[in-house]
Amino acid sequence: MGRQKRNGSGASPPEQPTVAFSPSAEFPPLNETELAALHEVGQRWRADLRGQPPRDAVLPLDPTLERYRHRPTPSRFHRLGRIEMFRTERHGELTATGSASTAGTRFGRAVGAIRRALLGPPLSSAAVLHERMRKLIALPVLSSDLLSSVAYGPEAMLTILVLAGSGALHLSLPIAAALVILMITVGTSYRQTVYAYPHGAGSYLVASDSLGPRFGLTAAAGLIIDYVLTVSVSVAAGIGAITSALPRLAPFTVPFGLLVIAALLAGNLRGVRAAGRIFAAPTYLFIAVILLLLAVGLAQAAGRGFAPVPPPPVGAVEGLGLLVVLRAFSSGATSMTGIEAVSNAVPVFRPVEWRQARTTLTWMVGLLVLLFAGLTILFHLTGLVPRAQETLLSQLARHTFPTGPWYPLIQAATAMVLLLAANTAFNDLPRLLFFMARDGYAPRRFLHLGDRLALSNGLVALALAAALIFVTFGGYTQSLIPLYAVGVFLAFTLSQSGMVRHWRRHRVPGWRWRATLNAFGAVLCGLVLVTAAITKFLAGAWVAVLAVPLLVLFCLQIRRHYDTMRQALALPPAPVGRQRRPRDGSPGPGRDQATEQDRRADAVEQDRRADATEQDRRADATEQDRRADEVEETSGPGDLRVDLSPGEVRHLVVVPVARLNLAALRALAYATSLGQPAFAVHLSPEQEEADRFRRQWETWGDHLRLETIISPYRTVIAPLAQYVEALHSVRPEVTLTVVVPEIVVRHLWHQLLHTRAELRLRRALREVPGVVVTSVPIHLPE
Structure with a gap:
């Protein structure tokens, strides 16, 4: 450390925690308790994923984009190819260039040009020390x-x-x-x-x-x-x-x-x-x-x-x-x-x-x-x-x-x-x-x-x-x-x-x-x-x-x-005696001091969970079904199940379908490809239309179960949201994923010509816990 001048009193200022206007201030690090809990959740992931293919083997493309670097990539970014917007400085890490920070839409590019003219080009986070x-x-x-x-x-x-x-x-x-x-x-x-x-x-x-x-x-x-x-x-x-x-x-x-x-x-x-x-x-x-x-x-x-x-x-x-x-x-x-x-x-x-x-x-x-x-x-x-x-x-x-x-x-x-x-x-x-x-x-x-x-x-x-x-x-x-x-x-x-x-x-x-x-x-x-x-x-x-x-x-x-938000999002505390690995990845002090007997017990427990038979899993599911009927008596207000590892998540995919067109078929195909239980639901204003849609569904092949809801008052979003909320109340431990087709238009005024049902449904279900609303976009041509 270089020599510092001292102030008039002959003493250097006392050390205080650094208070810098860093770009990382929005992302505070985890504390020791959170890191310990995170390490414990990671152990459960390791057990649930045991026996599956290596994580990189199932990827259909290279996330680093290195092997596609010289391939032409025409896109909606016009002359700016997506790959050229990123550079690789460290293995497994991409760095966005200045052009990647500009929105790809025509309106976004216009706004970006005005911002650059008024404010100048964007500055890299590394330039904060020079500002x-x-x-x-x-x-x-x-x-x-x-x-x-x-x-x-x-x-x-x-x-x-x-x-x-x-x-x-x-x-x-x-x-x-x-x-x-x-x-x-x-x-x-x-x-x-x-x-x-x-x-x-x-x-x-x-x-x-x-x-x-x-x-x-x-x-x-x-x-x-x-x-x-x-x-x-x-x-x-x-x-x-x-x-x-x-x-x-x-x-x-x-x-x-x-x-x-x-x-x-x-x-x-x-x-x-x-x-x-x-x-x-x-x-x-x-x-x-x-x-x-x-x-x-x-x-x-x-x-x-x-x-x-x-x-x-x-x-x-x-x-x-x-x-x-x-x-x-x-x-x-x-x-x-x-x-x-x-x-x-x-x-x-x-x-x-x-x-x-x-x-x-x-x-x-x-x-x-x-x-x-x-x-x-x-x-x-x-x-x-x-x-x-x-x-x-x-x-x-x-x-x-x-x-x-x-x-x-x-x-x-x-x-x-x-x-x-x-x-x-x-x-x-x-x-x-x-x-x-x-x-x-x-x-x-x-x-x-x-x-x-x-x-x-x-x-x-x-x-x-x-x-x-x-x-x-x-x-x-x-x-x-x-x-x-x-x-x-x-x-x-x-x-x-x-x-x-x-x-x-x-x-x-x-x-x-x-x-x-x-x-x-x-x-x-x-x-x-x-x-x-x-x-x-x-x-x-x-x-x-x-x-x-x-x-x-x-x-x-x-x-x-x-x-309140911090408490709701806090990781569950790790069991006593277990501690996480420190930030540098080396074994933590708690792990170093663990006895060999504790290590063996952990390994046996992980092996037992990894080698569980399908019969055991079904038995667990049956027990969960039995206890779900008593959820109102056993769970207080706001007491939500938290599933943190893949083996603890139970899925049910719901696909709302209005017409059997290309958008609906893509949503159905996407939902089925997830490999989770799925069914479709159709809302009809009258029985005649519901019967007509059922015949169309059978013509398609009746590959998924179809539930029909008659809405005699012709509303769509409210009955659908009430139905999904009712499903959640029956089995709150099941994660409901609602897959909705979405029409993506090129111009802002075109949005006025569509009902944007996916946005309205997402707003209606926003406060229902355990419900995920996702959309499968269909892009209209120019």
């Missing part, structure tokens, strides 16, 4: 929300203070100083979070790990609200800045906003690196023009000896008191939204990830403090007050640059960065949903990496939710800004509280001062949270107070469903 960002790209991508907040954070603070009259504006400097302390404290605390969780963290993971799952879900709910509002409000603010300069575009606010959300979605679907290259330049431009504004503004103030210009007189509508000061403090704290973005996105950095993340976070907090403090000081020195018609930043830019191109440049850069502030949410919410889905609290589809190795399902979900809010409020989402402080500072408070408990539990060197720092940050964030929840409750904060517990309950219901 990382260096610090210069990660800084603007992850800080756009944080740094853009200086365009409205100081103004939000002054807007509250001016309610007490222009004389209260002098309090902006001490309140801003307190906010700077809060920014540094929270930023340093999140540096500690990255140190403690070097493979990726955030409020959800920290609170879940240290305080418990429900606290983690509460933090996640606050962040989900914050991220969705970040997109809708940021886009609205950016569009508002554009329409303020160009009033003629105001009627098109909603279409323009939806277009911006779509552009942000498409850019992020192109992948981490591509999105970074697209969205980095506007953020750097905003930083540059604001620094220029600060430099020129401070130079002008220095020319008059830094004497502040008296603000214009404004009448007081509220008395100056502690409540007003706390409201101004919590309003100014909205400048900190997005400060935790880096701790969530540690895996997207280039190695060494945690060190790169800490450096980027330090730059972000330093820039935030510089821009926020500098703008607040300039607002004070120039005597500017909030006005409904023009933002404070616009007033300052116009005052500092009365002529020349700088004012429109500053306004354009501000509009762009406000629009791109939503990009931070597009970077962080999909990762938050990834972590939640990995723990079973969100749909598992959020674990999936798209063609460009982006968490595409999370990106699409965020875009749809933000677009819905944007359209609902007609592009005017300022009334939702009060939700910001509640959601984000709820997550901050729980994260910092969780870090206090983390340090007390692990007690690494220097844990006392680390815990003290996080505790101080938790107290400050909690103060902002309580203040915002109380003072802005009627202004909209009640929505967050109500939405957070509802989201938590919804996530718990999702987890309950996945737990």
Whole structure:
């Protein structure tokens, strides 16, 4: 292992389980108990298959396709032969090429071409390690929300203070100083979070790990609200800045906003690196023009000896008191939204990830403090007050640059960065949903990496939710800004509280001062949270107070469903004393320690089962028939028989037949070729048609038993489904396979000309256990 640099404390970060956005995250490995059960089931398979031909001897073709590699294979894929879509890199393993990922239908190829034009060619799973960002790209991508907040954070603070009259504006400097302390404290605390969780963290993971799952879900709910509002409000603010300069575009606010959300979605679907290259330049431009504004503004103030210009007189509508000061403090704290973005996105950095993340976070907090403090000081020195018609930043830019191109440049850069502030949410919410889905609290589809190795399902979900809010409020989402402080500072408070408990539990060197720092940050964030929840409750904060517990309950219901599914699909436990072979295929420790007597007993038992006579098997079947009559008394609700090896499965094949045409005869031939008991069933609307079909059946040869069901009310699917369900209720241990002919058409509109009975029957029998519905396709020509 290469030598690692140590952090400032002289210690390397503690080892944590790797939390990488791997393409294999959707397929978690089996645990030791499951592997032991799997090995036991395999032993039963071995006994059931004893005496049969080797598994490869019965295959009619070579699955590796090697011997057919140079054979022409015309198909519906046109010039793309199926065999050319795969290559062999390892024995017994095929690797799909990029062309194999495109659907073979005409519509699928058209959609694929559009996706490639918008998003680029698909990336191989092996490229996930190369889809990382260096610090210069990660800084603007992850800080756009944080740094853009200086365009409205100081103004939000002054807007509250001016309610007490222009004389209260002098309090902006001490309140801003307190906010700077809060920014540094929270930023340093999140540096500690990255140190403690070097493979990726955030409020959800920290609170879940240290305080418990429900606290983690509460933090996640606050962040989900914050991220969705970040997109809708940021886009609205950016569009508002554009329409303020160009009033003629105001009627098109909603279409323009939806277009911006779509552009942000498409850019992020192109992948981490591509999105970074697209969205980095506007953020750097905003930083540059604001620094220029600060430099020129401070130079002008220095020319008059830094004497502040008296603000214009404004009448007081509220008395100056502690409540007003706390409201101004919590309003100014909205400048900190997005400060935790880096701790969530540690895996997207280039190695060494945690060190790169800490450096980027330090730059972000330093820039935030510089821009926020500098703008607040300039607002004070120039005597500017909030006005409904023009933002404070616009007033300052116009005052500092009365002529020349700088004012429109500053306004354009501000509009762009406000629009791109939503990009931070597009970077962080999909990762938050990834972590939640990995723990079973969100749909598992959020674990999936798209063609460009982006968490595409999370990106699409965020875009749809933000677009819905944007359209609902007609592009005017300022009334939702009060939700910001509640959601984000709820997550901050729980994260910092969780870090206090983390340090007390692990007690690494220097844990006392680390815990003290996080505790101080938790107290400050909690103060902002309580203040915002109380003072802005009627202004909209009640929505967050109500939405957070509802989201938590919804996530718990999702987890309950996945737990139920996991229990239903869990392999039966292996008998005591038996253990599986480990993953590398070598004998497991339990098998190594088994006595020779146990090994012989196992072999004798396997031989006895393999050499069982047909009479013994029939006797077993008779005993099963006798016990099946008592299934209602012996089996409780939901108590299902689980057949895991071939010898334990008893089959009955049912073939619904409407007419004796080519499709029906192919289905009958397929069902009979399976070598299992089979019969046909025909539904008729009247007795005359049933007799006519019986004569046709006898003409065919009456090779299978035929059951006829008269349906005088002319329905087909419901009586057939009821009949199959009745068969299952009589013998629930028998697996019923329903083989249905299916007509496959070439064009989508042709589907309207067919009843698609196989789909309707599959839906009707979906909830009946022990029933398999399969179809035998008949492809119509062009």
